[in-house]
Amino acid sequence: ETGVTQSPTHLIKTRGQQVTLRCSSQSGHNTVSWYQQALGQGPQFIFQYYREEENGRGNFPPRFSGLQFPNYSSELNVNALELDDSALYLCASSSGQQPYEQYFGPGTRLTVT
Amino acid sequence: RKEVEQDPGPFNVPEGATVAFNCTYSNSASQSFFWYRQDCRKEPKLLMSVYSSGNEDGRFTAQLNRASQYISLLIRDSKLSDSATYLCVVNFPTDSWGKLQFGAGTQVVVTP
Numbered sequence: 001e002t003g004v005t006q007s008p009t010h011l012i013k014t015r016g017q018q019v020t021l022r023c024s025s026q027s028g029h030n031t032v033s034w035y036q037q038a039l040g041q042g043p044q045f046i047f048q049y050y051r052e053e054e055n056g057r058g059n060f061p062p063r064f065s066g067l068q069f070p071n072y073s074s075e076l077n078v079n080a081l082e083l084d085d086s087a088l089y090l091c092a093s094s095s096g097q098q099p100y101e102q103y104f105g106p107g108t109r110l111t112v113t
Numbered sequence: 114r115k116e117v118e119q120d121p122g123p124f125n126v127p128e129g130a131t132v133a134f135n136c137t138y139s140n141s142a143s144q145s146f147f148w149y150r151q152d153c154r155k156e157p158k159l160l161m162s163v164y165s166s167g168n169e170d171g172r173f174t175a176q177l178n179r180a181s182q183y184i185s186l187l188i189r190d191s192k193l194s195d196s197a198t199y200l201c202v203v204n205f206p207t208d209s210w211g212k213l214q215f216g217a218g219t220q221v222v223v224t225p
Contacts, residue, residue, distance in 0.1 A: 031211060042117070042200050042215030043157065056205075056212050090156055099211030100145050100204060104156035 003027060004093050004105035012111045013081050021076045021108045025093030031055070032074040033102060034066060037088040049074055050096070078110075086112045114139055117216035119201050124221045126191045133187040134219045136201030145204040146177055146184050150197045151218065157200055160186075191223045 003026040013019050025032050031050045035043035045058035049068035063079040072093070078085055088109050092102035119136045126132040138146075146163035161168065163175040163184050174187040188195055198218040205212045 033211065033213075035215075040217065042217045043213075045205075045212050045214065048210065048212055050210065055210055058212075094211050100147065100162070100213070101159060102211060102213065104158065106156050 004091065004103050006089075006091055006105035006108050008108060009106070010109045010111075012113065014113055015081055015083060017081050018077065018079045019081060019110060021078075021089050021091075021110070022073065023076070023091035023093075023105055024073045025091075026103050029093035029095050029103070030072050031094045031096065031099065032068055032072065033092045033094070034074070034076050035090045035092065036060070036085075037090060037107070038084075039087075043090055046076070081112045083112050086110060115216075116140065116214045117201055117203050119216035119219045121217060122220040122222075124219065126188075126195075126221060126223050128191055128193060128223055128225055130191050131187065131189050132191060132221060133185060134199070134221075135183045135185045136216050136219075137181075137183045138201075138203045138214075139182070140203075140206045141179075141182060142206035143203045144206070146175075147202040147213075148173075148175060148184075148186050149200040149202055149215070151200055152197050157215075160199070188221070191221075193223050193225065196221060196223045 005024045033048040034046040037043040047057040088107045148160040149157040150160045151157040167176045172189045201216040
């Protein structure tokens with residue numbers, strides 16, 4: 001296993017609600033990237049955090065926001081949920097020395113009804 | 114046009130056979146290329162990086178063609194456990210911090 005954990009595993013929310021997803025990175029990794037994977041698609045980059053700062057963002061609206069904590073764990077927050085937000089949310093951790101060697105957590109499956 | 118395009122498959126492969134598939138990428142400035150493997154309802158896992166000269170890891174061979182902007186993956190002596198979706202991954206062209214673009218994946222089904 002990668003040592004990257006995510007919680008919760010599954011979540012059901014209604015449209016308009018807010019959700020917080022959590023990720024614990026692998027020991028020694030200071031970078032966390034978040035991805036959204038819709039059914040039948042590849043993961044889409046949401047944003048990346050490095051040493052508690054956002055370090056790049058994909059094509060996602062501001063209602064997607066995040067945090068990284070001093071222990072390098074991270075949160076993804078989504079406000080005003082829409083039906084299209086239903087997806088698998090993956091976090092991946094990596095180190096500064098090997099930024100492209102990313103280790104994914106098992107994901108959080110979010111269903112918006 | 115998508116940044117990274119893959120044939121979705123499925124590629125149905127008899128056990129022991131060879132299968133190969135490609136992926137094309139749109140931005141010639143991309144520098145880093147990878148293949149990830151994703152099992153059904155599981156997280157992606159790094160299979161191998163793809164180097165300019167081509168590289169091999171056991172039964173897996175990856176090739177990069179910069180002129181035509183495609184990368185390929187070949188699996189020899191297919192095993193049942195090779196059944197998975199293979200994701201082609203390319204870095205964002207202006208990035209050196211590990212922001213990745215994924216294709217939608219190619220499904221491989223190895224049959225007995």
